[in-house]
Amino acid sequence: MSSSELDPELHAHGDTHGHGTYRSYFVGFALSVLLTAIPFWLVMANPIANPGVTAAIVIAFAVVQILVHTVCFLHVNTQAQGGWTLIAYVFTAVIVLITIAGSLWIMYHLNSNMMPGMMSAEASSSL
């Protein structure tokens, strides 16, 4: 796939894998343009009446675009650094997901339980 992998000369001076190729950058760029333009169009032109559906599609596009950037620009794969970058990446993704989703979940429930009117007058006066 890449010319650099075929040429041992280029790798004989202490640099590492992961420079990518013209192909990987162009593919990544083309996909990113598409994956950015569509969600912006969805929000700005508003072709879908239901904002919940639009939000779900926009988030899906973001997830896909993050993966495209990771593969095409950051060159994360099973080979780079003996697979350690991939392991660190997956681990971080899990922690990021727990941090964000967990915070939203907890705070949403706190908010809805603390809403005025949740407690009946008798219950709150007996506290």
Added chain:
Amino acid sequence: MATATKQIVPDPTFHLVEGDDHEHETGGGTVLGFWIYLMSDALLFASIFATFGVLGTAYAGGPTPREIFELPLVALNTAILLVSSITFGFAMLAMEPGKVRQTQFWLGVTALLGASFVAVELYEFAALIHEGATPQRSGFLSAFFTLVGTHGLHVTVGIVWILVMLVQLGQRGLHVENKRRLLCLGMFWHFLDVIWIGVFTFVYLLGMLR
């Protein structure tokens, strides 16, 4: 039989052993270490994103995203950062065969694009503050300025790093150390683009849908 097969099992390795034996001690270790730093930076951003997620609707009677965000400006900034990602890619591809001039050219283009990104963002911030949408106004605006500002600060640091590397390349050319530094800088720059995907999606696009 069972013991015989047990004895020929090789020691377990916890990573893929690479067949080619080019020097990985210096470059590889640094690059992996820098990658770990980027992952810790991702955790920093995760906590700021979580803060924004929690405070994002705390308007305190102040302006809402729909009233203050200008999507065309955000689209412009997104395009700038995306193009800067591919121009950095060109710099990396020019670096590999040792083309110093070409590497410097693409790095310069990337730095200019980064500078225009920061300029547009500062313009946006100035317009918001002028309208009275300051960080002190509401929880939403505090979280907004923290998140977008932290990303902008990272981009600014990236620009400074690019300028330092331009001087380094001018003085010493593309030796092993400079290649390694450019590799780390490249990861940093592309990483910031990944963070920006989260920013424009969760802050701007989803903000406009609220």
